[in-house]
Amino acid sequence: MILRPTRDDLKLIAWGIGRVILGIGLIMLVPLAVAVVSTEWITVLDFLVGITACVTFWLIMENTCRVRGRDLTWSHGLVVASAGWLVAMLFGAIPHFLSGHFKAYLDACFDLMSGYTTTGLIMIQDLDHVSHGLNMWRHLLTYAGGQGIIVIALTFLFAGTAGAFKIYVSEGKEEQLLPNVVRTARAIWMISLTYLVVGSTLIYISLLWEGMPAGRGLLHSVWLFMGAWSTGGFAPQNLNLLYYHSLFVELATMLIFIIGSFNFALHYAVWTRRRTEIWKNIEIRSFTITSMIATFMLAIGFSKMEVYTTLTEFFRKGYYNLISGHTTTGNSTIFSTSFYKEFGFIAMWAITLAMAIGASACSTGGGFKGLRMGIVTKSLWGDIKTLVSPESAVVREKVHHVRDIWLDDALVKGTMLVMLSYVFIYAVGGLLGVIYGYQPSVAFFDAASAGSNTGLSAGLTTPLMPALLKVWYIIEMWAGRLEFMSVFALFGMSAAMIIGRGKKTRLLKGRR
Amino acid sequence: MATRREKGLRQGLPALVPLCALLIALAGVLVGPARADDTVQVSQLVKDMRKYDGKVVTIHGEAIGDVMVRGTYAWITVNDDRYSKKSIEESGELIGMSNSGIGVWVLERDTRDIKIYGGYKNKGAEVRLTGVFNRACHEHGGDTDIHATSLEVLKPGYPFSHPFPYDKLLTVVLLTCAIGLLWYWRGIKSKRYAKQE
Numbered sequence: 001m002i003l004r005p006t007r008d009d010l011k012l013i014a015w016g017i018g019r020v021i022l023g024i025g026l027i028m029l030v031p032l033a034v035a036v037v038s039t040e041w042i043t044v045l046d047f048l049v050g051i052t053a054c055v056t057f058w059l060i061m062e063n064t065c066r067v068r069g070r071d072l073t074w075s076h077g078l079v080v081a082s083a084g085w086l087v088a089m090l091f092g093a094i095p096h097f098l099s100g101h102f103k104a105y106l107d108a109c110f111d112l113m114s115g116y117t118t119t120g121l122i123m124i125q126d127l128d129h130v131s132h133g134l135n136m137w138r139h140l141l142t143y144a145g146g147q148g149i150i151v152i153a154l155t156f157l158f159a160g161t162a163g164a165f166k167i168y169v170s171e172g173k174e175e176q177l178l179p180n181v182v183r184t185a186r187a188i189w190m191i192s193l194t195y196l197v198v199g200s201t202l203i204y205i206s207l208l209w210e211g212m213p214a215g216r217g218l219l220h221s222v223w224l225f226m227g228a229w230s231t232g233g234f235a236p237q238n239l240n241l242l243y244y245h246s247l248f249v250e251l252a253t254m255l256i257f258i259i260g261s262f263n264f265a266l267h268y269a270v271w272t273r274r275r276t277e278i279w280k281n282i283e284i285r286s287f288t289i290t291s292m293i294a295t296f297m298l299a300i301g302f303s304k305m306e307v308y309t310t311l312t313e314f315f316r317k318g319y320y321n322l323i324s325g326h327t328t329t330g331n332s333t334i335f336s337t338s339f340y341k342e343f344g345f346i347a348m349w350a351i352t353l354a355m356a357i358g359a360s361a362c363s364t365g366g367g368f369k370g371l372r373m374g375i376v377t378k379s380l381w382g383d384i385k386t387l388v389s390p391e392s393a394v395v396r397e398k399v400h401h402v403r404d405i406w407l408d409d410a411l412v413k414g415t416m417l418v419m420l421s422y423v424f425i426y427a428v429g430g431l432l433g434v435i436y437g438y439q440p441s442v443a444f445f446d447a448a449s450a451g452s453n454t455g456l457s458a459g460l461t462t463p464l465m466p467a468l469l470k471v472w473y474i475i476e477m478w479a480g481r482l483e484f485m486s487v488f489a490l491f492g493m494s495a496a497m498i499i500g501r502g503k504k505t506r507l508l509k510g511r512r
Numbered sequence: 513m514a515t516r517r518e519k520g521l522r523q524g525l526p527a528l529v530p531l532c533a534l535l536i537a538l539a540g541v542l543v544g545p546a547r548a549d550d551t552v553q554v555s556q557l558v559k560d561m562r563k564y565d566g567k568v569v570t571i572h573g574e575a576i577g578d579v580m581v582r583g584t585y586a587w588i589t590v591n592d593d594r595y596s597k598k599s600i601e602e603s604g605e606l607i608g609m610s611n612s613g614i615g616v617w618v619l620e621r622d623t624r625d626i627k628i629y630g631g632y633k634n635k636g637a638e639v640r641l642t643g644v645f646n647r648a649c650h651e652h653g654g655d656t657d658i659h660a661t662s663l664e665v666l667k668p669g670y671p672f673s674h675p676f677p678y679d680k681l682l683t684v685v686l687l688t689c690a691i692g693l694l695w696y697w698r699g700i701k702s703k704r705y706a707k708q709e
Contacts, residue, residue, distance in 0.1 A: 040633075045681060048680075049687065052683075053687060055691050056694065059691060059698060101606075125600065125609065126595040126600040126604070128591060128595070128613070128630060129601045211581040213579075237577055239615065242615065245580070245615055307647065310654075312653045313648060315653075316653040335656055337558055338561075338656070342647070462609055463606075463608045463610075
């Protein structure tokens, strides 16, 4: 029997979302400060409107939806995470839209979801004339989104509530680095902030070496770090990484997005001196194997096209974009049309597949994830071994991810469900593109890019693309980033509100 | 008295004038300095990279972003989209696309005439440059670029004047008032709850 959520359930969810939105308002203080320092007064007003709108929403939720004596349950947590991202998109898009660089609010929402989910596809127009404040907001939201906007809310606003862990897990992060989830969220921030200082310095030195002016170079280095670390792929100029014409900047960003695509649990293991984890971890092994296969395909494709002929060109134009795609970053060193005009069919599909597979679980990246690829591959290997073993033999497989995990049917089934969900959104996005008249290679490339939160584009994603495709890509980015479970919960709750039974039943008792 | 030959020449000369003018104009187009109508759009270059690869092209647009000096040469970026003529920051129209520009490898001394590069606060200098288009430049790791042989600043850059948006200020004031009222209400509710407990 499906139970209809009560008014208290809905109020609790709205209260949780209110806190998430307050978190978004607080993050806007950073671009506001940048706009003030840069004397961009109109941008200052844009952010003041955004911040006051967020605070107003939070206060309305606090005053009308707070349920004393009750805490969030698993169901609430899942819905707060999934719906929270959608509402955060609507509020975060306010400064974007007010900047005047978007034709419609839908376009501003598209860029917001692209930023939060660390995708990197853009609808912004005339990017090269955008203010420092707005550029800081674009990059900061992708950096914050990489850690998870729920993680942000947890870090500051949910301290002390038992329901915190439930919404933490609902955001697609199953790893708990420390016994307390709030401390886990803070550990994630500590890791990211340390890398922010080190990575930005590395890029800054590279930019100065390459002749970039010191002042703008500082801002660009922070923005490029945020775009790379979060595997978002945003850059402050329209030409993305091609703007800098620099091998050093490409090497620095590549190093950062590879590290950024690793699981936070792996980072924590290495930080706590368990360095052997790097070699044993299933995700690292999976990433190494799939990237080698994709590189081989890329080399075959390039040898056929004969455009990029030297090793340096293969590295800077081929391998860089391949790894950028595989880590679901989206930083690019070529014009988007080059993917289908200069790369050719094989190389383009190598990148499409790498994007679809994606990065590590509980990282800033998207896609199937290395862990799932490892589980499915090991499971298949186990099945093959069972077939060739004596009937009495018991074959069990395990994967190593921080600890040894034995594979059972439930785990493999759950993994397959998520992977099939990814295939479904890629396929629907690709088919929609084909129906609208785009080339199949281009349509599936951009659909896989959106669903895996990569951000590379073969030229389809522009403000002129059909509105339905924009909406579908927003859904792809959102569902792909949350790894579906929270999204299923939201749909489930919506269905329960319509067809559920029992006016006074609660979803789950959550009294402390 | 003019001979028949002289008469013939006098009658034929007017007819030769437009022909000569046409020839001179053609020669000017073929060997003279680049004119605005010779220019190629960057979007066209990117669309037909194979066609223009290794060819001398002329582009005309706005110097944008930064100059990055590398020894005696420098990298600049030139946009020639509609925003390079009238940016959104100058109340330009939204045309449904982002910028269209290309990196240009140019002698550093040629860039000294560009005083202002385009950005949020400024319209960059309007330049016309001629150079060799490279689909995958072997000198620069496969970059798609133009190696400029000449650069001319047609119009200096200038700062944009942003009109003050009073409507946004009013929105901030109204929302701040709403926050004040909601905060007051929250205080009353908290006190009531504390009493109940």
